[in-house]
Amino acid sequence: MQTVKMVISGAVNAGKTEFIRSISEIEVVSTERRATDDTRMIKKETTVAMDFGRIAIGPDLVLHLFGTPGQKRFDFMWEILSEGMLGLVILVDSTRPETFRETNRIIDFFISYRDTAYVIAANKQDRPNAWSPEELRLALRQPPHIKVLPCVASDRESVKNVLLELLYVIQERSEE
Amino acid sequence: MALVGNIRDFGLSDFLYLVDRGDKTGGLYLSHGQETALLFFERGKLVMAVRRPEDQQPDLLVRLGLLTENQLARARASLAARGNGATLTEVILAENLAPREQLQGALQSFSEEAVYGLFGWPEGEFRFEQNQRPDPAAPTIPSPISVDHLIMEGSRRIDELGRIKDRIPSTDLVVRFLDQPGVRIKGIKLSAEEWRVIARINGRDTLAEIAQKTNLKEFDVCRIVYGFLTAGLVEVVKKPVPMPLARGGPAEVPRVKRSLVNRIINRIKGM
Numbered sequence A: 001m002q003t004v005k006m007v008i009s010g011a012v013n014a015g016k017t018e019f020i021r022s023i024s025e026i027e028v029v030s031t032e033r034r035a036t037d038d039t040r041m042i043k044k045e046t047t048v049a050m051d052f053g054r055i056a057i058g059p060d061l062v063l064h065l066f067g068t069p070g071q072k073r074f075d076f077m078w079e080i081l082s083e084g085m086l087g088l089v090i091l092v093d094s095t096r097p098e099t100f101r102e103t104n105r106i107i108d109f110f111i112s113y114r115d116t117a118y119v120i121a122a123n124k125q126d127r128p129n130a131w132s133p134e135e136l137r138l139a140l141r142q143p144p145h146i147k148v149l150p151c152v153a154s155d156r157e158s159v160k161n162v163l164l165e166l167l168y169v170i171q172e173r174s175e176e
Numbered sequence B: 001m002a003l004v005g006n007i008r009d010f011g012l013s014d015f016l017y018l019v020d021r022g023d024k025t026g027g028l029y030l031s032h033g034q035e036t037a038l039l040f041f042e043r044g045k046l047v048m049a050v051r052r053p054e055d056q057q058p059d060l061l062v063r064l065g066l067l068t069e070n071q072l073a074r075a076r077a078s079l080a081a082r083g084n085g086a087t088l089t090e091v092i093l094a095e096n097l098a099p100r101e102q103l104q105g106a107l108q109s110f111s112e113e114a115v116y117g118l119f120g121w122p123e124g125e126f127r128f129e130q131n132q133r134p135d136p137a138a139p140t141i142p143s144p145i146s147v148d149h150l151i152m153e154g155s156r157r158i159d160e161l162g163r164i165k166d167r168i169p170s171t172d173l174v175v176r177f178l179d180q181p182g183v184r185i186k187g188i189k190l191s192a193e194e195w196r197v198i199a200r201i202n203g204r205d206t207l208a209e210i211a212q213k214t215n216l217k218e219f220d221v222c223r224i225v226y227g228f229l230t231a232g233l234v235e236v237v238k239k240p241v242p243m244p245l246a247r248g249g250p251a252e253v254p255r256v257k258r259s260l261v262n263r264i265i266n267r268i269k270g271m
Helices: A016-023 A072-082 A097-113 A133-139 A156-173 B012-021 B069-082 B088-094 B100-118 B147-156 B161-167 B181-185 B192-200 B207-214 B218-230 B258-269
Strands: A002-010 A029-034 A045-058 A061-067 A087-093 A118-123 A148-150 B003-006 B026-032 B035-042 B045-050 B125-130 B174-177 B234-237
Touching: A002 A016, A002 A072, A002 A097, A002 B258, A016 A045, A016 A061, A016 A087, A016 A156, A045 B258, A061 B258, A072 A097, A087 A097, A087 A156, A097 A118, A097 A133, A097 B003, A118 A133, A118 A156, A133 A148, A133 B012, A148 A156, A156 B258, B012 B026, B012 B125, B012 B147, B012 B218, B035 B100, B045 B100, B045 B147, B069 B088, B088 B100, B100 B147, B147 B218, B161 B218, B192 B207, B192 B218, B207 B218, B218 B234
Parallel strands: A002 A061, A002 A087, A087 A118, A118 A148
Antiparallel strands: A029 A045, A045 A061, B003 B125, B026 B035, B026 B125, B035 B045, B174 B234
């Protein structure tokens, strides 16, 4: 059985758990713990280890989805999770510009280690005052060739679209 | 839809960059304690900036000595007669009530000073109302001004290490130009120190090395590069490690088979 891995990252409360939950075929294995630091202000429980989802591609192939912990003190996990990954989805809470700097730090971290295929998912586009994907591209100073996609992490079709767009990026870099 | 946030988290220069590169039109409302400010942009350029609500009123032109009371009354009457679409500034120019250069110079300086003062705010709520325009009778700048210059000047006034460190965490980073910076640099007035730094940017030297070569303090080089960075002229990147010694630098990702990617695509499409 071959397994391939995609990593879903983003700042605290960007919607990583929900994103994986919307598409995973298994109940998402999530090690939610009561938040013990400043994340408590944002949500009562937050992911301190990681989320894990799974999609069977065929009898011999499985796609694993790993959500990274959002807090800075779990940075060490990111490198471990990113080993051997096929691609990366960076989720951004489009309604909270205070997380954009942290999002940039996460992007820098991942792309400085590997020539990673990644897309940015502008989550919570269904909320009032959500910054549009193009506004997010400018705010995050992403070049035009990086896809910044509208996303609602609770909507399966929206999550599918983000994963497909990432796969098209990976497809372009793949070999025959 | 409004863009809301706090300049503590998303700096004013970052917002001006977004307005410029996004060709935004709208009104930016800022507040910090008892202080307020209002900036209007037309297709990414500044048309008016005021720190007090009364400065949006046409009598600012009298207070700035650009028009007499009588001239202003005549301009307002003409504006009312013209109806939709015209602005007070257009009327003043059309009727030669004030020379264009004088109007431009005075209103530009007034707006620039209003904006520069905002760079000193450590925080402040902002709300950007897209496609909102000033009142037709507001004293707008005849030729809207580029925000690149505002970003550079505003960055010169930032001396907080913390804010600079946010964008430039280390002096071991290499500075390099973004594509075609020349076009943008043309619109920016650089100081002698800034020219010294910009002349040393070669995509190989780190900030620390530039400081050595220019005999400037590392903090001053960081502050200057912060301005270039915020204006979107340069980027800072990690220094490439020579390949044979590569450890910890960007690693090559093994190429995956297209057939495998296609299988995943088909599976997800079918979900």
